[in-house]
Amino acid sequence: MTDSAMPQEGGPQATGLRSKAVGGDVGVAITGDGTQVMMLPAEAVGWAKEAEAPPGAGNLPNSASGVFVGRESELAELRDLLVAEGEAAVTQVSGTRAIHGLGGIGKSTLALHYAHTHRHMYTLVWWINATSTEQIIASLASLATRLCPQWAATTGVHERAAWAILWLQWHPGWLLVFDNVERPDDLRHYLGALPDGHHLATSRTATGWHAIAPTMSLGLLAPDAAIALLCTLALGERRTPTPTQRQDAAALAADLGHLPLALEQAGAYLFETGTSLAGYREMLSDVMDTAAGGIDPERTIARVWHHTLIAIRQRNPQAITLLNAMAWLAPDDIPRSLLAPLFPDQRLLGEALGALHAYNMVSYSADRQALSVHRLVQTVLRNAGSQDGPPHGRHEAEHLVSHVLYPDGADEAAPLVQWQHLIEHVIALASSTPAGCATEQPPDFYQPVIAHLHEQCQDARAIPLHEAMLARCEEVLGDTDPYTLASRGNLAYAYQVAGHLRRAINLNEKTLTQREQVLGETHPSTLANRNSLAYAYSAVGEWGRAISLFEITLSQRKEVLGDEHASTLASQNNLAYAYEAVGDLGRAVPLFEDSVTKHEKILGYAHPRTLYSRNNLAHAYESKGDLRRAIPLYEITLADRERILGATHPHTLQSRNNLARAYQESGNFAQAIPLFETTLAQRVQVLGDTHPDTLISKNNLAFAYKEAGYSDRAIPLLESTVAQWEQVLGETHPDTLNGRNNLATAYESAGELERAIPLYEATLAQRTEVLGDTHPDTLISRNNLASAHFEGGDLTRAVPLFETVVAQSEQVLGNMHPYTLLSRNNLASAYDSAGDLERAIPLFETVLVQREQVLGETHPHTLTTRNNLASVYFKAGQRDRAIVLYEVTVAQSEQVLGNTHPDTLISRSNLAHARNATQAGQQGGTVPPTGKADRQRLMQPPAEDRGPR
Structure with a gap:
């Protein structure tokens, strides 16, 4: 280096590694890792003291006028941190409870917006590329070029960087942004030499900052x-x-x-x-x-992370192998113990994890025994695999899961306690199976997990496992092997449970055809498949096809398996369920009763299938309106399930839910609501907050609140439940649509028709699109929308809608189906409100006769129609007939529902009103509100034969 002239005036001089110059006319700066002393000429030192930065001077790489959302609090926090520390802050990056320093999180964007937001508070804002020492020096040198071009053009990069440091020492109040720091220690000299401004650094590296500067954690966007x-x-x-x-x-x-x-x-x-x-x-x-x-x-994301992966590989190649394996697992809560088989000892595992954590590619749990990986990192890694072999890490991931499920290559799966906590990772491994990926997994590799999820009534979660298992069966065993057919049937069942009804039907139809060809018409597996297809038809409301198939299956099972075989009894239960669903209680109840008797005889009084059958009989009694027999049977079944299965078994929870609903139907909210609340708390504890059964419990509790008059408690619970359904099951899942319909009903009950009607309309449109124009649930939505218009006094909309519902119900469900009778009753009420008694009276009379025939004399719906008919008789001047009907209705309501049931109170009030008006010579009557058709109920589903597994 050429010696420069000595300065005119004395001042401090500095030499040696990382020396500083803080005043005088001689500027000395150490840049880089060597020992370099920069002796600047006197005129350069003078210019460093005298040169002023123009207002707003800086070199920010981009404008901050683009879209910037979700970081306002971080900007404020960063400002507070810089002001409080007075010197330096380092922005790091953290995923939401997961990933620190991940490339692409927005470190540089936040720093850029901070710099733009506060640039007028600084004498200078200078952006420094800090990926290496050389880049830092070059960025500082560019500052000299900007402020002292007449001298900078004649000298080297190190002299210019030294001049920039000297200028910063003479002119406080600046902001230096060190972007993308690779080695935190590279900043140590600059932070010490330049104390009179703010330093802001961004880095992918999470470690090494404790001795450099305080850090700020930047999370993912909300x-x-x-x-x-x-x-x-x-x-x-x-x-x-x-x-x-x-x-x-x-x-x-x-x-x-x-x-x-x-x-x-x-x-x-x-x-x-x-x-x-x-x-x-x-x-x-x-x-x-x-x-x-x-x-x-x-x-781009792939390019940013590619550079990070190169840096990690240079530091620890095994860390990349580990990261590639984790790409095929669930992103969160990956146990260290699961990863251990990839390393001969814990020390090497810790070093590999340390390398990944240093570059923020993984984050540790609080106890550091589990890890998380950003799901997009997994996506990029899974799709950057080898072109001439299996994708990187796939074989290792399968090995890790196999090591837990089948220790030491055992044929039998390990005990449940050893792998239950890894279920999400097993599901993720199955879900991410690449098409055509070679694997050594046997066809039944996932079977233990599938069986466990089935036992926990979580078949929908098992869909990826079923799909992977079916693909492997087809590959190894062929398309029509019995085991392949069984696997296909089980996948169809899982689709149905998850609400993918058409996929379930298509798969069941294909499997049934294959089983008939391969196994024969009456093979037990063929019969099981036929039963499953019938049940799938029932799920989409195709009751005609379902009942026909249930009847055929029951007949064939009796012939092939015998009258008392477990599968025959299951078919009998399913047929009874179908009869009940279409309102044919005259055939449903005797079948259920016979099923209970046979189950008790063959399997015993307390066998789970016996309890299943008894629960269904109780529900049939409830559907018939015979709560005096339904409630005790529910109570007995619940007590037996608590004793045999335990207080929190899913079937026990279903029984508790059903008993609560029966109490609700009887008007006994004092017993119903606490039981619903208990069931919900237990389901949250056992199944989780967003399990479909938990969401049904939330819905049922909210509906009970609504009917008990607690709209302020019902509506928020229904709103949160619908939001969870949308998140867990999707916008158009049947359960989501049920919840949305019930929320609209709650709005209507609270008098908020301006919220209820648009929600009814949206639900009707979605049900029409998803289920079809004449599906029973679609008819319910149309009926409820008509009822809301009716409640709002808009008869010009209500009457045509009711007429459409009646016509469609008659066509699809039949003339005597309970839904048909309900819609006909509501149409008669609309005629009544419109003053058209000539059409209202004969329609009410018809509905009353039909409800007496189908539901019985004292069914709650029959009592409603009898009350309504009495009211229109009174309006028409037929007071004597009206009072007689009111008296009968009151007596029957007291007998069936109890003295304090809301419907009993309405009937008693109407009778009193009619008597008083008659005595005073007045006209008029009161029509109680008609019932809504749709309530979300957790009815115990029929026993489902799934065929060989």
């Missing part, structure tokens, strides 16, 4: 902010997303893990190409390295 960002980028700032687009955006944002860079990349691609949000999800794995307009090709 779901709402992620959705807003994605919609704004994809659709444009001036467009408001439709409900469907917002739903699709929520799903895509979740797939992208609410990672800002991934959202930005997706939004730009969607806006440029016009691809739909749903379409982008389908090709997600293929576009992670695609840069649309406005996106730097080097800033």
Whole structure:
């Protein structure tokens, strides 16, 4: 280095590694890892003291005028941290309870927005590329070029960097942003030499900062902010997303893990190409390295993480092997113990995890015994596999799971306690199976987990396991092997439980045809398949096809298996269930009673299937309106299940729910509501907060609150339950639509028709689209929408809707089906309200006769119609007939429902009103509200034969 002239005035001089110069006319800066002393000429030192930065001077790489959402609190926190510390803050990145320092989280974006937001508070804002020492020096040198171009053009990069340090020492109040620091120790010299400003650093590295500067944790975007960002980028700032687009955006944002860079990349691609949000999800794995307009090709998610992976591989190659294996597991709560077989000892495992954690590719749980990986990291890794072999890490992941399920290669699965906590990882492994991926797994590899989930009534969770198992069976055993057919039938059942009804039917039909060809018409497995198909038909409301198939199956099972075989009894139970569903209680109840008798004789009084059958008989009594027999039977069944299965077994919880509902039907809310509350608490504890059965319990409790008059408690519970249904099952799952319908009913009961009617309309439209125009649930929605218009006095809309429902019910369900009678009763009430007694009276008379015939003289619905008929008689001046009917209704209500049931009180009030009006010579009567057809009930499903497993 050429010696420079000594300064005119004395001042401190500095030499040696990481020396500092803080005043005088000689500027000395140590940049890099060697010992270098920069002796600056006097004129350069003078310019360093005298040069002033223009107002707002800086070199920020981008504008901050783009879309920026969800980071307002972080901006405020960063400002508070910098002001409080007075010197430096380092932004790191943390996933939501999971990932620290992951590339793409928005570190640089946050720093950039901070710099733009507060740039006028600083004398200078300078952006420094800090990926290496050389880059830091070059960035500082560019500051000298900006402020002292007349001298900087004549000297080298190290001299210019030294001049920049000297200028910063003379002019306090600046902000230096060190972007993408690879080695925290590289900043130590600059933080010590430059104390009179703010330093802000961003880094993928989570470790090494404790001795450098305080850190700030930056999390993933909140779901709402992620959705807003994605919609704004994809659709444009001036467009408001439709409900469907917002739903699709929520799903895509979740797939992208609410990672800002991934959202930005997706939004730009969607806006440029016009691809739909749903379409982008389908090709997600293929576009992670695609840069649309406005996106730097080097800033795609795949490219950013590629650089990180290179750095990790250089540090610890085994860490990459470990990360690739974790890519095929569930993203959260990966036990260290599960990963241990990949390493000969714990020390090597700890070192590999340390390398991954240092670059924020994994995060530890609080006790550091489990790990998490961002789900998008997994997506990128799974799709960056080898082209001439299995994808990277797949074989290792299968080995890890196999090591737990089948220790030491055993043929039998390990005890449940050894692998139960790994179920999510087994499901993830099955879900991520690549098409055509070679595997050594036997066809029944996932069978222990499938069986366990079935025992826990969680068949829907097992769908990926069924699909992987079926694919392996087809590959190894062939398309029509009995084991393959059984696997296909079990997958169809899981589809049905999950609400994928058409997929279930199609798969059942295909399997039945194959079983008939391979095994014969009356093979037990063929009969089981026929039973399953009938049950699938019933689930979509095709009762004619279902009953016909149930009858055939029962007849064939009696012939082949005998009258008292367990499968024959299951068919008898299913046929009785179908008869009950179409309102044919005259055939349903005797079949259920006979089923209970046979179960008790063959299996014993307390066998689970006997209890199952007894529960269904109790429900049939309830459907018949015979609560005096239903409630004691429910109580006995619950007591037996508590004793035999335990207080929190899923079947026990179902019995408790059903008993609570029966209490509710009888008007006994004092017993019903606490029982619903207990059942809900137990389901949350046993099954989890978002399990479908838990959501049904929430719905039932809310409905009980509504009927007891506690709308302030019912509505919030229903709203949260519908939101959870949408999240867990999807917007159009039958249970979600049921919940949405019930929420509308709660709004209506609270008098909030302005909220109820649009929700009824939306639910009707969705049920029409998903289930068809004449599905029973669709008819219920149409009836309830008509009832809401009726309650609001809009008879011009209510009457035509009721007439349509009656016509469709007669066509689809039959003239005497309970739903048909309910809709006919409601139409008569609408005629009555419109003053059209000529049509109301004969229709009420017809409905009364039909309800007496179908439901019985004292069924609650029969009592409602009798009360309504009495009211229209009174309005028509037929007072004597009216009073006689009221008297009969009151007596029967007191006998069947009890003296304090709401319907009894209404009937008694109407009778008193009629008597008083008659004595005073007045006209008029009161029509009590007609019942709603749709309530979400957790009815015990019929026993389902699933065939050989």
